[in-house]
Amino acid sequence: MRVLVFGSTGQVAQELRRLAPEARFLSRQDADFMDPDACAAQVRDADVVINVAAWTAVDKAEAEEDAATTVNGHTPAAIARACAAADIPFLHVSTDYVFDGSGDSARLPTDPVGPLGAYGRSKLVGEDGVRDAAGPHAILRTSWVFSAHGANFVKTMLRLSETRDALTVVDDQIGGPTPAADIAAALLSIARQFHEGRGTSGIYHFAGAPDVSWADFAREIFAQAGRKVAVTGIPTSDYPTPAKRPGNSRMDCSSLEQDYGIARPDWRAGLAQVLQDLK
Numbered sequence: 055m056r057v058l059v060f061g062s063t064g065q066v067a068q069e070l071r072r073l074a075p076e077a078r079f080l081s082r083q084d085a086d087f088m089d090p091d092a093c094a095a096q097v098r099d100a101d102v103v104i105n106v107a108a109w110t111a112v113d114k115a116e117a118e119e120d121a122a123t124t125v126n127g128h129t130p131a132a133i134a135r136a137c138a139a140a141d142i143p144f145l146h147v148s149t150d151y152v153f154d155g156s157g158d159s160a161r162l163p164t165d166p167v168g169p170l171g172a173y174g175r176s177k178l179v180g181e182d183g184v185r186d187a188a189g190p191h192a193i194l195r196t197s198w199v200f201s202a203h204g205a206n207f208v209k210t211m212l213r214l215s216e217t218r219d220a221l222t223v224v225d226d227q228i229g230g231p232t233p234a235a236d237i238a239a240a241l242l243s244i245a246r247q248f249h250e251g252r253g254t255s256g257i258y259h260f261a262g263a264p265d266v267s268w269a270d271f272a273r274e275i276f277a278q279a280g281r282k283v284a285v286t287g288i289p290t291s292d293y294p295t296p297a298k299r300p301g302n303s304r305m306d307c308s309s310l311e312q313d314y315g316i317a318r319p320d321w322r323a324g325l326a327q328v329l330q331d332l333k
Contacts, residue, residue, distance in 0.1 A: 055249045057242075058100035060085060060093065060133065061107035065201040066147060069238035070106065082107075087125045090132035097136035102245040104145045105130050112151070112173040113296040119172035126176035131183020138189025143248035145241050150197040150229065150261070152178045155300020158228070160265075162306045163195070163257040171297040181257065192244050193257040194237070194310075197303045198271070200324075201234035202331035211272050212332070215281040225269035225287025229303025230261030233324025240316050247314060254313045259305035262321030274322060279329055 057077035061067040062084075071079065078100070085093045087107050097103060108126055109115060115122035130146055137144040151174035152167045169175045184191050200206040214221060240260050247253050266274075269287040276283045290299060307318045 055246060056099060056101045057245060058097070058103045060087075060103070060105040064106055064108070064110070065199055065203050065206065065234035066106040066237050066241070068203045069201060069235045070104070070241065072235075073238050074242055087129050088121065090124065090129040093129050094132040094136040097133060097140060097142065100142055101249050102143045102145065103133065103137050104241055104245060105133060106147050108147065109173070109176065112171070115172040115176060116296045119176065122172055123176040123179055126173075127179025127183060130180040131187065134184040134187035134189060134191060137191075138187040141189065143190040143192070143245070143253055144184065144187070145244055146180065146184050146191065146193050147237070147241075148181050148193050148195045149174065149177050150195060150300060150303040150305055152181065152195065153300060155302050157302050158304070160304040160306040161259070163259055163309060170300060173297060185257075190248060190253060191255050192248070192253065194241065194244070195257065195259050195305065196232050196237055197229045197261045197305060198231040199234050199237065200231060200328060202328050203234070207268070207271065208275055208325065208328060211275045212279060212281070215276060215279070215283045219282060220284040220286070221272065222286045222288045222292070223269040223272045224290050224293050225267040226289050227299055227301050227303065228265055228267050230263055230265050230305065230318070231271050231321040231325070232260065232262040233319060233321060233328065235327065236262070236319040236324055240310075243316055244314055256313075258310040258313070259307045260310055260316065261305045261307060261318065262324065263318040265304050274325065278325055
């Protein structure tokens with residue numbers, strides 16, 4: 055199976071490299087993600103195309119929404135159209151930020167969307183473009199991604215614990231932390247099933263279990279890492295950011311298991327592996 059991956063340095067891209075080193079990875083030097091047509095022209099010699107390139111600077115997107123929308127919206131749409139024209143399955147990663155974060159129930163892929171900020175709007179443009187291209191595709195919405203690579207919550211907590219023995223962490227945002235390694239494995243499983251003629255197009259949710267607050271996530275990080283750090287929960291209102299965060303990031307992942315046999319991973323096991331990788 056010839057796999058073409060847009061993205062090479064992000065958390066999921068690096069895990070894809072570990073699991074599928076034979077795939078062809080396109081970096082920003084190979085394909086300018088600010089140029090949708092140039093990226094679309096790279097679609098060739100592939101059985102499956104996976105896009106894990108994205109603008110992930112949520113707060114920066116508030117000031118640079120046009121650029122974020124190009125990278126997260128127009129470019130994936132252009133790639134999807136090129137894939138559809140060649141009948142190549144296209145797999146695209148999206149986010150819980152397409153929802154408004156209200157309520158306390160897990161969101162289904164079919165639930166109404168309503169992004170709170172620029173980042174969510176930019177990712178929704180991408181989702182719409184991929185779907186409208188009408189080729190074989192799977193959009194995988196995920197949340198709270200972490201790994202041993204790049205910048206993420208786990209690495210931030212570990213860095214802060216080097217100099218502090220007490221932290222305040224938001225406890226009224228609830229979601230499923232998701233290991234990048236599990237996202238990569240899920241994408242490759244979906245890719246193989248499309249390649250074997252068993253793929254089903256649509257939007258799917260994939261997030262780690264169980265759902266927790268950021269504060270409880272931090273507590274588990276410190277417990278597994280053997281760091282004695284006291285975590286005090288605070289409301290989101292005490293930690294203002296340029297972009298509003300969804301309070302409810304719970305996602306119902308049952309359709310992914312039904313259609314592809316991929317169950318929610320236990321993020322605590324993924325965390326243990328990440329901490330081992332960081333040693």
